[in-house]
Amino acid sequence: MPTPHWRLILNGKSAGDDDLREAVGRLRARGIAVEVRVTWEDGDAARYVGEAIADGAGTIVAAGGDGTLSEVATALASRDEAAGALPALGLVPLGTANDFASAAELPEAPDEALDLIASTPAHAIDLLRLQAKDRVHWAANLASGGFGTQVTVETPEGMKKLLGGLAYLLTGLARLGRIEPVEATLRGPDFQWRGGFIALGIGNGRQAGGGQALCPDARIDDGLLDVTVIPELSGDVAATLGTVLSEGKLAALERIATRARLPWLEIDAARPLALNLDGEPVEATRFRIDCVPRRVRMHLPRDCPLLVQPSLAA
Structure with a gap:
């Protein structure tokens, strides 16, 4: 042998x-x-x-x-x-x-x-294969956008080394007072969503940002993307935080999330949007994301x- x-x-x-x-x-x-x-x-x-x-x-x-x-x-x-x-x-x-x-x-x-x-x-x-501005990017895990992506980008490297995944949570809490929704249209087979979102997950895998399970049911061998859209929060942010604390993050997400399972997804954003591909931010106004089986x-x-x-x- x-x-x-x-x-x-x-x-x-x-x-x-x-x-x-x-x-x-x-x-x-x-x-x-x-x-x-x-x-x-x-x-x-x-x-x-x-x-x-x-x-x-x-x-x-x-x-x-x-x-x-x-x-x-x-x-x-x-x-x-x-x-x-x-x-x-x-x-x-x-x-x-x-x-x-x-x-x-x-x-x-x-x-x-x-x-x-x-x-x-x-x-x-x-x-996961993402196309933007005539360039092709690949990812094994997940593409994320909105609030979670900005948290990942802004978390200092030194804090990551000291605190691990907790660093993302602390950075996220610091940003809560300035969450700005991203206006976009999402299209896929028999699927369309339009509006403002604060978080977007396009999963081959399930989680990003130090344990945030944006696509909790994703599989990496089913030939499909798991898409989760967290829409713009209505009402006071503190009320949503109360739900997170009292019922858990997944319970809060399930109340407001839109989910879909698709072979591909196209995104058109009103202004440049950064998608985080396993730590690599890619910015554009138009994206095409495919699951390559x-x-x-x-x-x-x-x-x-x-x-x-x-x-x-x-």
Whole structure:
């Protein structure tokens, strides 16, 4: 049997992670050839993915947060090869929020995450493809807009390191006095919505912004986008906050949210709108978002809640 050949692409911010270093050493002791590449600037992840494919790597592991996962998945999705001919994708969650990993119930410890990749067959998953201003962007998790996106963009990097997901909540509370709705029209097959929204989620995955479950029922292998629109708040913001505190965030969202499940969605906004794709803000007034079915293969837990039929991932 040939020696398994892995390429681990590590976010430079986590280059000093001793737990990961030890986990890689244990993996090599088991007979798996692991080569590590550290990202330093834009374009590194794409270049490393290209090199890994040229070298015949069977698995590419993204070690970092949602942004690192998206960079590696984007590099894979941008290739001409069919998903079955590309290396499988794995994830070691080392970021601040780790929204995709959290929703997928991936192990947090590097050795457990690497062991899952080694022991669990890869499952074909969908990716989100966004077109704006004649450019194509990809995301593995979720595109979000409105209040939540602005919170993510404005949260200081130092606060993220100190407080993790709580940093997003604190920044969000600081913004409550200046929430401005975004006027837009959303269109998809047998779906149209027009008005002002304060939050928008377009999910391949379920959550963003440090645990905000905008698309709580999304699946990453159903060939569909889960769309959630939170309309402009009527009445006092404090009343809505009261609902959040007394009944929970999901209960409050269900009271006011519009939801749809679509293969594609088009957005026309009255003024430039920023959509956050796994940490990358993309600004435009017109967007086209498609779900691209089964674009990459990924190692996930056998009972991963993001899969339509988790047992088939075994």
